[in-house]
Amino acid sequence: MSKSRKSSTGSRKSSAKKSSKRPSRWxxxxxxxxxxxxxxxxxxxxxxxxxxxxxxxxxxxxIPAQVFARPLELYxxxxxxxxxxxxxxxxxxxxxxxxxxxxxxxxxxxxxVEIYSRGxxxxxxxxxxxxxxxxxxxxxxxxxxxxxxxxxxxxxxEPVKIGGIYPAQQEDRILVNLEQLPxxxxxxxxxxxxxxxxxxxxxxxxxxxxxxxxxxRAGRVVQGGSTLTQQLVxxxxxxxxxSLWRKANEALMSLMLEFHYDKGEILEAYANEIYLxxxxxxxxxxxxxxxxxxxxxxxxxxxxxQIALLVAIVKGASYYDPRRHPDRAKERRNLVLDQMVEAxxxxxxxxxxxxxxxxxxxxxxxxSASAYPAFMDVVKQQLTRDYREEDLxxxxxxxxxxxxxxxxxxxxxxxxxTIQQKEQASVNKGLxxxxxTTAVSSGEILAVVGDRQADxxxxxxxxxxxxxxxxxxxxxxMLTALKHSSEYTLASPLEDEPFMLKFENGDEWSPxxxxxxxxxxxxxQEALARSLNLATARLGLQVGVPEVLDTIHELGADVxxxxxxxxxxxxxxxxxxxxxxxxxxxxxxGFRTPLRAIRAVTTAEGELLSRYSFDTEQVxxxxxxxxGQYGLFEVMRSGTGRGVYRTLPEDYYVGGKTGTTDDYRDSxxxxxxxxxxxxxxxxxxxxxxxxxxxxxxxLVAWLGLYRQLPQxxxxxxxxxxxxxxxxxxxxxxxxxxxxxGAVALPFMIGTAPKERAGCVDRGNLLERxxxxxxxS
Amino acid sequence: xxxxxxxxxxxxxxxxGCTYSPIQENPSPTQGTTTxxxxxxxxxxxxxxxxxxxxxxxxQPVTKPVEIDRERPSAAAVQxxxxxxxxxxxxxxxxxxxLLDRAQRMSPQAGEVYLQMARVQYDQRSYxxxxxxxxxxIALSGKDPAFRKQSLQTLAIVRDAKGDSAGAxxxxxxxxxx
Numbered sequence: 001m002s003k004s005r006k007s008s009t010g011s012r013k014s015s016a017k018k019s020s021k022r023p024s025r026w027x028x029x030x031x032x033x034x035x036x037x038x039x040x041x042x043x044x045x046x047x048x049x050x051x052x053x054x055x056x057x058x059x060x061x062x063i064p065a066q067v068f069a070r071p072l073e074l075y076x077x078x079x080x081x082x083x084x085x086x087x088x089x090x091x092x093x094x095x096x097x098x099x100x101x102x103x104x105x106x107x108x109x110x111x112x113v114e115i116y117s118r119g120x121x122x123x124x125x126x127x128x129x130x131x132x133x134x135x136x137x138x139x140x141x142x143x144x145x146x147x148x149x150x151x152x153x154x155x156x157x158e159p160v161k162i163g164g165i166y167p168a169q170q171e172d173r174i175l176v177n178l179e180q181l182p183x184x185x186x187x188x189x190x191x192x193x194x195x196x197x198x199x200x201x202x203x204x205x206x207x208x209x210x211x212x213x214x215x216x217r218a219g220r221v222v223q224g225g226s227t228l229t230q231q232l233v234x235x236x237x238x239x240x241x242x243s244l245w246r247k248a249n250e251a252l253m254s255l256m257l258e259f260h261y262d263k264g265e266i267l268e269a270y271a272n273e274i275y276l277x278x279x280x281x282x283x284x285x286x287x288x289x290x291x292x293x294x295x296x297x298x299x300x301x302x303x304x305x306q307i308a309l310l311v312a313i314v315k316g317a318s319y320y321d322p323r324r325h326p327d328r329a330k331e332r333r334n335l336v337l338d339q340m341v342e343a344x345x346x347x348x349x350x351x352x353x354x355x356x357x358x359x360x361x362x363x364x365x366x367x368s369a370s371a372y373p374a375f376m377d378v379v380k381q382q383l384t385r386d387y388r389e390e391d392l393x394x395x396x397x398x399x400x401x402x403x404x405x406x407x408x409x410x411x412x413x414x415x416x417x418t419i420q421q422k423e424q425a426s427v428n429k430g431l432x433x434x435x436x437t438t439a440v441s442s443g444e445i446l447a448v449v450g451d452r453q454a455d456x457x458x459x460x461x462x463x464x465x466x467x468x469x470x471x472x473x474x475x476x477x478m479l480t481a482l483k484h485s486s487e488y489t490l491a492s493p494l495e496d497e498p499f500m501l502k503f504e505n506g507d508e509w510s511p512x513x514x515x516x517x518x519x520x521x522x523x524x525q526e527a528l529a530r531s532l533n534l535a536t537a538r539l540g541l542q543v544g545v546p547e548v549l550d551t552i553h554e555l556g557a558d559v560x561x562x563x564x565x566x567x568x569x570x571x572x573x574x575x576x577x578x579x580x581x582x583x584x585x586x587x588x589x590g591f592r593t594p595l596r597a598i599r600a601v602t603t604a605e606g607e608l609l610s611r612y613s614f615d616t617e618q619v620x621x622x623x624x625x626x627x628g629q630y631g632l633f634e635v636m637r638s639g640t641g642r643g644v645y646r647t648l649p650e651d652y653y654v655g656g657k658t659g660t661t662d663d664y665r666d667s668x669x670x671x672x673x674x675x676x677x678x679x680x681x682x683x684x685x686x687x688x689x690x691x692x693x694x695x696x697x698x699l700v701a702w703l704g705l706y707r708q709l710p711q712x713x714x715x716x717x718x719x720x721x722x723x724x725x726x727x728x729x730x731x732x733x734x735x736x737x738x739x740x741g742a743v744a745l746p747f748m749i750g751t752a753p754k755e756r757a758g759c760v761d762r763g764n765l766l767e768r769x770x771x772x773x774x775x776s
Numbered sequence: 777x778x779x780x781x782x783x784x785x786x787x788x789x790x791x792x793g794c795t796y797s798p799i800q801e802n803p804s805p806t807q808g809t810t811t812x813x814x815x816x817x818x819x820x821x822x823x824x825x826x827x828x829x830x831x832x833x834x835x836q837p838v839t840k841p842v843e844i845d846r847e848r849p850s851a852a853a854v855q856x857x858x859x860x861x862x863x864x865x866x867x868x869x870x871x872x873x874x875l876l877d878r879a880q881r882m883s884p885q886a887g888e889v890y891l892q893m894a895r896v897q898y899d900q901r902s903y904x905x906x907x908x909x910x911x912x913x914i915a916l917s918g919k920d921p922a923f924r925k926q927s928l929q930t931l932a933i934v935r936d937a938k939g940d941s942a943g944a945x946x947x948x949x950x951x952x953x954x
Contacts (some may be wrong), residue, residue, distance in 0.1 A: 718884055
């Protein structure tokens with residue numbers, strides 16, 4: 001009992017104790033909870049701080065590799081028309097003025113163009129902005145003068161940017177440092193976006209209060225109170241999510257960023273991070289990229305009205321897109337100009353003049369929409385041999401390519417026009433094409449068109465369409481024979497007569513000529529010029545199909561094909577790029593030169609990483625190769641390509657070869673002058689017939705291009721081992737210059753025919769006729 | 777009778793006019809290429825070439841095309857070659873080769889360009905490349921024995937360096953025979 005009482009008393013005491021201790025217990029729980037919260041908060045802060053510093057100290061952005069065209073080189077004697085120089089300047093975003101008075105401007109007169117170039121970091125060194133005067137004489141550059149009137153032997157413009165190699169997240173930017181940003185841009189940005197930037201610690205309570213008040217009064221969000229630091233934090237680390245949690249993190253991280261880094265670093269990061277536009281799938285970030293995207297020039301060349309427009313766009317790149325919403329953009333630009341006046345960055349007079357100007361935005365640059373997809377495929381193919389994809393996408397490498405935008409645009413135009421024209425015939429509906437142009441001397445790829453619609457980034461026929469090459473193979477059959485110089489020459493008589501081959505499995509092969517006729521005995525030169533199937537097939541069987549394939553291998557085409565006789569008439573499939581390489585080497589007088597689309601790669605800072613210089617290897621005796629390539633002139637003079645001389649002048653030396661496959665499924669032409677070689681393919685993707693021969697299809701597109709290119713004759717230096725002789729074009733026997741039917745042909749020394757043909761003197765014939773008439 | 781003789785004379789003159797070959801009028805012997813730009817005002821991107829069968833007869837008698845002794849580097853290329861040489865002398869081989877590529881674009885058929893490329897490759901101990909470039913220079917020496925000899929002598933040095941003494945001897949023998 002006592003025990004129970006005791007217990008009861010104890011219980012009462014305990015209850016009293018409990019009730020007296022309750023507030024302090026809650027207090028304790030509160031404190032404990034606070035400590036836990038504090039610990040969590042501190043942990044969270046440590047985490048945020050680490051995040052802030054890790055990203056800011058490390059590599060802040062993935063910078064896509066920038067890909068450039070060749071720089072336009074100017075020197076006395078170079079074939080260049082003034083309009084092409086102006087087209088290049090326009091592509092570079094140069095402003096035409098009455099006087100070239102600052103970098104990125106030019107003035108054009110009747111015979112001369114004055115250019116104030118921009119500085120540029122080339123692969124072989126940095127070049128400062130300079131003023132030059134380019135004088136023309138007809139269609140070549142006559143002389144180049146510097147501003148003091150001194151003649152220069154050489155000058156160049158900076159190259160056109162043709163694209164980039166973009167990472168999956170598709171952000172495009174050109175890094176600029178604070179020194180490169182015009183002062184006005186920096187100050188206008190601060191004036192408009194964050195006037196107290198230099199005095200706050202990352203967040204500005206006053207600005208937030210002001211913005212909140214303005215938003216309450218308007219009943220909607222009309223003003224933001226974010227500092228530049230907060231905007232940077234949001235874009236750099238966080239998302240666009242509208243929540244208190246995000247806002248809190250943003251504020252904390254802004255404080256931390258300001259604690260660790262100075263204002264200059266923060267402003268520089270902002271200038272490179274800010275989203276300023278969209279080019280297809282790619283975001284345009286930072287002022288460096290945006291100034292190229294909207295004005296085609298470097299940020300350091302911007303004028304005050306252009307600076308105002310870029311600052312205006314910061315508020316909303318989509319809403320104030322100057323291309324899609326020019327009125328809105330202009331209104332906001334003018335507002336920015338007013339604020340610049342207020343901050344004494346501009347005089348009122350200057351602002352009035354700026355407001356009177358249009359937006360001055362260039363059409364979307366071609367590179368922004370992957371404008372040269374076919375060429376870029378070749379570049380990427382070559383780059384990935386030496387560079388990892390992630391480095392190309394993130395290290396800001398500078399890739400200097402061989403693309404010639406002037407040739408490229410002419411090639412695109414010519415191919416698409418020809419296809420449209422040919423499609424008027426119903427059999428040609430759905431026609432497609434590809435075209436590649438190279439520099440004859442160096443193997444540099446100047447232009448690649450992979451689709452009738454050149455900027456379509458789909459199936460790249462230039463690289464991927466493997467098609468039968470038809471008669472394009474014939475020069476290689478002839479060349480293989482010519483390698484046996486004691487047995488075969490261009491004057492060797494060949495039988496152009498029908499024959500039939502029977503195979504062990506019972507199959508038969510009996511080739512026919514295009515015109516269905518046979519032509520008796522013809523010399524090798526004539527068989528090539530007229531693209532005679534029977535004579536070529538007989539010749540190829542004499543020298544052997546495997547040997548013909550060996551020649552094709554030697555000249556650079558890696559083909560896996562069984563040595564069937566049909567190969568001799570082009571039953572082997574190659575891509576237009578492979579055909580280009582084959583012919584490039586065929587006309588290089590025995591030297592094989594790999595095609596190149598890249599000249600050099602440097603780091604973002606300009607340090608040279610790779611140089612892709614000219615390389616060559618002799619694979620065929622130069623004399624024999626010279627004789628083989630001579631045959632291609634006769635194709636154009638008197639053979640299947642002769643139609644071009646209705647348009648081209650007689651004394652302009654070009655060579656080439658047509659190719660047509662069975663049922664007109666493929667129309668090929670490869671032709672060259674002294675400067676350019678171009679391969680053209682036309683056909684349908686489903687391999688159905690087209691109704692086009694090589695000369696009625698591909699040759700037309702080729703001619704369309706070559707009418708616009710400098711007319712530089714192809715006159716190779718004859719190797720010492722070659723001599724010329726007059727032969728009778730029917731019999732192939734030795735003749736003389738004045739004999740009827742005589743043609744001059746090149747031979748390896750000592751291999752010209754010895755036996756003489758009967759000679760009827762051309763002059764005598766005429767004289768006899770005139771004397772008879774005179775005396776009658 | 778007089779009118780007939782006049783007609784015959786006219787025909788004679790006309791025929792002479794027709795047999796005039798512009799090809800023979802082509803450039804000076806040292807000029808490797810003839811350059812002309814189309815008139816941009818009249819050029820059209822597409823020109824109709826009628827469909828055609830192969831000709832039934834080979835065309836007009838062919839005149840031997842213009843032959844050139846060999847192309848010499850243009851004034852601009854000479855300056856670039858000089859710059860390349862001074863770069864190579866100071867060991868800036870990458871710079872030298874980039875300059876030589878530029879010289880090649882200016883005077884692509886000038887053997888000097890390739891011979892100088894060969895020397896830079898030799899300095900970098902890329903003997904195979906140097907050998908091929910010497911062969912290219914020889915192929916472009918045309919009818920200039922002095923340049924051919926110079927190129928063959930360089931070839932001999934390169935072949936010696938790569939350990940091909942038989943090839944070097946052959947090149948020296950050829951050079952001595954010039």
